[in-house]
Amino acid sequence: MELARLVGEISVEIGRQVGLLIERTGYVTHLIVGNDHSIEIPHLDRYRVAHSRLRGLRLFHTHLKEHPLNQEDLMDLVLNRFDSITAACVGADGIPKFFFSAFINPDPDAKEPWILSPKQYPGQLKYGYTEQVEALESEFTKKTSNLKESQKENRAFLVGVYDVRKMKRSPEHSMAELKELCRTAGIHVVDTYVQKRDPDPRTVVGKGKLQEIILTSVHKDIEHLIFDLELTPSQAKKISDASDLKIIDRTQLILDIFSKNAKSRDGKLQVELAQLKYLKNRLSELDDNMSRLTGGIGGRGPGETKLEIGNRRVEEKITRLENELKDLKRRRELNRKARSRNEIPIVGIVGYTNAGKSTLLNALTNSTVIAEDKLFATLDPTTRRIRFPEEREIIISDTVGFIHDLPPDLSQAFKATLEELGDADLLLHVVDSTNANYAEQMEAVDTILNSLQLNEIPRMVVFNKADGLDEETRLSFEKNEALLVSAVTREGLSHLLDLIEDELWKKKDQNPNLISITNS
Numbered sequence: 001m002e003l004a005r006l007v008g009e010i011s012v013e014i015g016r017q018v019g020l021l022i023e024r025t026g027y028v029t030h031l032i033v034g035n036d037h038s039i040e041i042p043h044l045d046r047y048r049v050a051h052s053r054l055r056g057l058r059l060f061h062t063h064l065k066e067h068p069l070n071q072e073d074l075m076d077l078v079l080n081r082f083d084s085i086t087a088a089c090v091g092a093d094g095i096p097k098f099f100f101s102a103f104i105n106p107d108p109d110a111k112e113p114w115i116l117s118p119k120q121y122p123g124q125l126k127y128g129y130t131e132q133v134e135a136l137e138s139e140f141t142k143k144t145s146n147l148k149e150s151q152k153e154n155r156a157f158l159v160g161v162y163d164v165r166k167m168k169r170s171p172e173h174s175m176a177e178l179k180e181l182c183r184t185a186g187i188h189v190v191d192t193y194v195q196k197r198d199p200d201p202r203t204v205v206g207k208g209k210l211q212e213i214i215l216t217s218v219h220k221d222i223e224h225l226i227f228d229l230e231l232t233p234s235q236a237k238k239i240s241d242a243s244d245l246k247i248i249d250r251t252q253l254i255l256d257i258f259s260k261n262a263k264s265r266d267g268k269l270q271v272e273l274a275q276l277k278y279l280k281n282r283l284s285e286l287d288d289n290m291s292r293l294t295g296g297i298g299g300r301g302p303g304e305t306k307l308e309i310g311n312r313r314v315e316e317k318i319t320r321l322e323n324e325l326k327d328l329k330r331r332r333e334l335n336r337k338a339r340s341r342n343e344i345p346i347v348g349i350v351g352y353t354n355a356g357k358s359t360l361l362n363a364l365t366n367s368t369v370i371a372e373d374k375l376f377a378t379l380d381p382t383t384r385r386i387r388f389p390e391e392r393e394i395i396i397s398d399t400v401g402f403i404h405d406l407p408p409d410l411s412q413a414f415k416a417t418l419e420e421l422g423d424a425d426l427l428l429h430v431v432d433s434t435n436a437n438y439a440e441q442m443e444a445v446d447t448i449l450n451s452l453q454l455n456e457i458p459r460m461v462v463f464n465k466a467d468g469l470d471e472e473t474r475l476s477f478e479k480n481e482a483l484l485v486s487a488v489t490r491e492g493l494s495h496l497l498d499l500i501e502d503e504l505w506k507k508k509d510q511n512p513n514l515i516s517i518t519n520s
Contacts, residue, residue: 001096001122001125003020003060004060004088004096004099005094005095005096007020007060007062007088008062008088008090008094008095008096009093009094009095010094011062011064011090011094012064012090012092012093012094013094014033015036015064016033016034016035016036016064017033017034017035017036017037017038017039017061017062017063017064018031018032018033018034018039018061018062019031019032019033019034019039019059019060019061019062020032020059020060020061021057021058021059022057022058022059022060023056023057024056024058024083024130024133029057030042032061034061036064037064037065038072039061041059041076041080044057044080053081053137053140053141053221054081054082054083054104054133054136054137054140055080055081055082055083056083057080057082057083058082058083058084058085058086058129059076059077059080059082059084059085059086060085060086060088061085061086061087061088062087062088062089062090062096063087063088063089063090063100064090065089066089066097066098067087067089068087068100068119069085069087069100069101069102069116073085073087073102074102074114075211075215077102077103077104077114078104078113078114078215078218078219079214079215079218079243081104081218082104083103083133083136084101084102084103084129084133085101085102086099086100086101087099087100087101096122097121097122098119098120098121098122099119099120099121099122099125100116100117100119100120101116101117101120102114102115102116102117103115103117103136104136104219105219106136106139106140107139108219108220108221113215113216113218113219153188153223154185154186154187154188154223154224155187155188155190155220155221155222155223155224156182156187156188156189156190156222156223156224156225156226156248157190157191157192157193157213157216157217157220157222157224157225157226157245158175158178158179158182158189158191158192158193158226158228159192159193159195159204159205159213159225159226159227159228160174160175160178160192160193160194160195160227160228160229161194161195161196161197161199161200161204161205161227161228161229162174162194162195162196162197162228163196163197163198163199164196168404168440168443169404169437169440171194171196172194173437173440174228174404175192175194175228177403177404178226178228178250178253179192180354181250181253181254181257182226182253184257185253185256185257185260187224187226190220190222191216191217191220191222193205193209193213195209199229201235202234202235202238203235203238203239203242204227204229204231204235204239210239210242211242213225214242214243214245217243217245218243218245222245223245223246224245224246224248225239225243225245225246225247225248226248226249226250226253227247227248227249227250228250229249229250230249230250230251231247231249233281233282236249236282250405251278252278254403254406255271255274255275255278258271258274259271259272259275265328266325266328269321269324269325269328270325272321273318273321273322273325276314276317276318276321277318279314280311280314280315280318344385344393344394344395345394345395345425345426345504346394346395346396346397346423346424346425346426347394347395347396347397347424347425347426347427347428347500347504348396348397348399348421348424348426348427348428349361349396349397349398349399349427349428349430350399350402350421350427350428350429350430350445350449351401351402351428351429351430351431351432351445352401352402352403352431352432352441352442352444352445353401353402353403354401354432355401355430355431355432355441355464356430356432356464356465356487357398357399357401357430358382358398359464359487359488360428360430360462360464360485360487361382361384361396361398362487363487363488363490363493364384364386364396364493364496364497365384365385365386365396367382367384382397382398383395383396383397383398384396384397386497388497388501392501392505394500394504397421397424399421402444402445402448403444404440404441404444406448421449421452421454421457422452422453422454422457424454424457425457425458425504426457426458426459426460426500426503426504427449427454427457427458427459427460428460428462428500429442429445429459429460429461429462430462430464431461431462431463431464432464432465433463433464433465433466433468433469433473433477433482433484434465434468434469438463442461458503460483460499460500460503461482461483462483462485462496463477463482463483463484463485464485464486464487465486465487465488466484466485466486466489466491466492467486467488467489467491469484483495483496483499
């Protein structure tokens with residue numbers, strides 16, 4: 001009460017709210033002077049937060065009017081993870097009339113992320129604050145200990161804003177795919193939010209909704225805020241300024257997955273090139289005063305700023321990577337010409353990511369190419385040979401999987417790899433028959449193939465994962481005379497090979513004067 005009265009008298013005298021940040025030992029770390037209706041919390045180091053979920057600081061401040069804790073006060077409590085927040089409503093003489101307090105709610109699933117204490121008068125104040133906070137922290141510890149190890153790190157809140165008039169698929173399907181991308185990247189999805197409207201040009205979801213999402217994220221101990229669209233540089237900066245969360249968009253997430261899974265030199269160079277092109281427009285000047293001055297008479301103007309130096313270095317590296325990729329492209333062209341001289345037909349496997357292309361390649365060729373139930377598990381093109389009777393053989397090639405709205409920079413970087421499909425005599429379009437959205441995925445693959453000008457190459461649609469179909473769905477596929485196979489159980493593979501052989505050699509058998517059946 002002595003401290004509250006002293007602060008209250010000062011507050012009334014200067015006509016401003018006054019706040020104190022106090023450690024649990026009672027030491028005052030910050031004195032904050034605001035205006036007549038609010039105070040602004042300074043930037044605080046978060047080292048204490050990660051250890052115990054609470055910062056170890058409590059906020060005490062004055063209210064010049066008899067108002068309870070407002071939304072701004074409660075947001076300060078949660079976003080800064082204070083032990084507690086207390087507002088003293090002071091009279092004209094500076095003496096506190098009553099107090100309003102609040103604590104963070106330890107239940108992450110609670111409707112409100114805070115617990116409001118009832119109004120207290122000076123005579124009702126009790127000692128034992130430390131015990132109360134320690135009990136609160138033990139509740140946080142219990143909630144955290146109940147989580148699996150995989151759920152304690154890389155926790156994410158997914159945000160999807162969709163203009164349904166411009167979308168070719170439903171928002172639910174798009175969000176489900178984003179969850180799969182997170183699973184592939186090793187990210188645990190804690191919560192999601194879907195909004196059907198035009199994205200806000202500043203904060204994507206609007207200022208009010210963004211604050212709600214950030215509050216929920218901090219309350220549920222979430223580290224990442226992932227958006228199901230490519231953020232503009234200004235949007236990314238605006239959202240980053242509003243929170244300490246790591247902001248990631250769909251393009252960044254895909255680039256990260258590609259970076260982890262690329263094994264060959266080709267793949268690594270292509271991913272690095274795409275990352276640099278993405279970064280190029282997102283470099284920002286951290287300090288306007290960090291420009292260099294040139295020496296000598298007449299040269300005392302501003303030199304290159306840090307931003308200009310960063311841009312120049314990125315441009316130089318992009319040029320170097322593009323030259324290296326051109327060299328690798330020339331080598332691939334020589335290899336393709338060698339295959340053409342041997343008159344060996346080429347079959348390219350294409351399809352949506354996680355349709356089972358690598359598993360099918362392994363089953364057809366008895367290979368051990370990496371195949372996982374994840375998106376983009378295989379990035380590097382893999383080539384194998386299959387020998388048929390009558391001394392016939394083919395080269396079968398697996399490629400990177402496709403996806404809806406593949407980032408343009410990434411699509412352009414991998415275009416060199418996908419150019420090999422241009423020499424294919426036959427494309428096997430592998431479809432995941434167990435996916436409810438397989439028709440949308442087929443359309444996305446067709447769009448990408450057409451953009452690569454591969455629509456003239458004969459195409460065979462193969463519905464994979466037949467072992468996962470129920471009886472009714474299987475009958476539906478069979479009624480439409482679909483080619484059903486299972487790369488896992490090898491169901492239908494011999495029939496598939498017969499169809500490939502018939503497709504590749506029927507033209508040559510019908511026209512014996514045909515020298516080569518390759519397109520090169």
